[in-house]
Amino acid sequence: MSDPLLSELLGLALEAARRAGELLRDGRPADLGVAATKSSPIDVVTEMDIAAEKLITGFLAEHRPDDGFLGEEGASSVGTSGVRWVIDPLDGTVNYLYGLPTWAVSIAAERDGETVVGVVAAPMRRETYRAVLGGGAYADDKPLQCRPTAPLEQALVSTGFNYVTTVRSHQADVAQRLIPRLRDIRRSGSAAIDLCDVAAGRLDGYYERGLSPWDLAAGDLIAREAGALTGGRPGEPASGDLAVAASPGVFAPLQSLLDELGAWHD
Structure with missing residues (x-):
């Protein structure tokens, strides 16, 4: 170095x-x-x-x-x-x-x-x-190297849910509408590990609303350095509104779909 x-x-x-x-x-x-x-x-x-x-x-x-x-x-x-x-x-x-x-x-x-x-x-x-x-x-x-590109319908994607009931209810609705468009959804309970699993090729993608800087900072860099793309809403960086990380071919369609489904608001 x-x-x-x-x-x-x-x-x-x-x-x-x-x-x-x-x-x-x-x-x-x-x-x-x-x-x-x-x-x-x-x-x-x-x-x-x-x-x-x-x-x-x-x-x-x-x-x-x-x-x-x-x-x-x-x-x-x-x-x-x-x-x-x-x-x-x-x-x-x-x-x-x-x-x-x-x-x-x-x-x-x-x-x-x-x-x-x-x-x-x-x-x-x-x-x-x-x-x-x-x-x-x-x-x-x-x-580490993120997974090769897969079609969105074959992507394994992880997410997380907020601890405020009204917020997580909307997140559950987004997940319900998203599941038919993917291979499946996982929920680990650790944003940092989810981001590292994208980096390691164990997930095709990950998204979550409501993260804080300490949830994102290390894992976001690790994912990017492993070849993944990260961001928030289209054209924006990852933030508390929305964080998305995925292999390059999955990232844009997943980000666009999440934006359409309103994953960035409560």
């Missing part, structure tokens, strides 16, 4: 994700319960989300004290270095709470507002996905 800063950021992100992943995997209490709720009573935070974010931000601040932070569980600072870390310490909290294995630690580094490093650690899969802008995407040391 020719840029020493990117090499440093990648190394720190990998180590922070490894430490947080081990904490979450090995330190999960048998009586784990809900510590707080967010958008609704079923949108939960556990004590382990909070502990993992403190571990990550503490480790990164120790090595790069002038960087900024944006974290799901409250870490927020501007910084003075031009680098900002965007952190989801536990993506898939409800899965984790129930003992399901699909959860991940997601850490991205932005330089001057552009995501340049992304790491997603999935301890229960024993895989860590990583990407550097312009440097390709990897699962551990294996290069």
Whole structure:
């Protein structure tokens, strides 16, 4: 890697994700319960989300004290270095709470507002996905490549649902109308893992409404560096309104269909 800063950021992100992943995997209490709720009573935070974010931000601040932070569980600072870390310490909290294995630690580094490093650690899969802008995407040391183009009707697509009842009802209606146009739909419960599965060729596409920057930052870069296309509504970047990622031949028809079905509004 020719840029020493990117090499440093990648190394720190990998180590922070490894430490947080081990904490979450090995330190999960048998009586784990809900510590707080967010958008609704079923949108939960556990004590382990909070502990993992403190571990990550503490480790990164120790090595790069002038960087900024944006974290799901409250870490927020501007910084003075031009680098900002965007952190989801536990993506898939409800899965984790129930003992399901699909959860991940997601850490991205932005330089001057552009995501340049992304790491997603999935301890229960024993895989860590990583990407550097312009440097390709990897699962551990294996290069990632999105699936070859398939017709939309043969595409396997994943999505997620909001925890606010009125919002998820509309999302369910969109999914119902979308299913007959695809091979099938999956719902993993972790946006970061879905994006990495697009990168790894395990999905043809993924879409979701209501994501936050920490849900998207690392996985979006990993998907793009594996050859996938990402965006929001036609002509717009991925955002909270709509995030879409897919192999190049699936992306445009899927994005267009989602726009037609109103997947970008409640």
